[in-house]
Amino acid sequence: QSALTQPASVSGSPGQSITISCTGSSSDVGGYNYVSWYQQHPGKAPKFIIYDASKRPSGVSNRFSGSKSGNTASLTISGLQAEDEADYYCSSYTSSATWVFGGGTKLTVL
């Protein structure tokens, strides 16, 4: 159950777009479309923003989008806003019927 690999940090200016990658293996990300993404502001509980790799729940801004290719999933945030500054985590279902998270990515809006 090795953690998925995410960049430790990314940054962007307001209005720009950024992409956060999440790399796993054929036993997790590559084997299922059960990849989800979570946003966590400091001191708060996580909030899910993407499920099934690319689906966005109602109420989540359409500036958030997800995709997957092979063993790597990606989260793209377009039109960056100050409120997007947070930690972002990916998660995937695995062949062991367990779940695994990425190490998290800190997004800084410059």
Added chain:
Amino acid sequence: QVQLVESGGGVVQPGRSLGLSCAASGFSFSTYGMHWVRQAPGKGLEWVGVISYDGSNEFYADSVKGRFTISRDNSKKTLYLQMNILRPEDTAVYYCAKAPGGPNYYMEVWGKGTTVIISS
């Protein structure tokens, strides 16, 4: 609205046991799988385990397998996490989370968490 409230956290000595609860409201609790996820101070999220809607299936992270047990009482709309042989590395905020389906579904709604500190 869907609400999850964790309780039972506290300071416990290494090697001892502690039980956490998660009270659910605003949805048909007995229909959905439920997860536990933890976050050590200053660290990322770590999945702990999941239980099916009827309690017939449980799956755990290797780091807690054999020490932690997830259970549920659908009549009380409550999820439990029994933690035994606690270690300092179990220190974390523990969140319960609702899945929109079975154990192979993501964490849709999260509670605010309860803090567990393992220290002598």
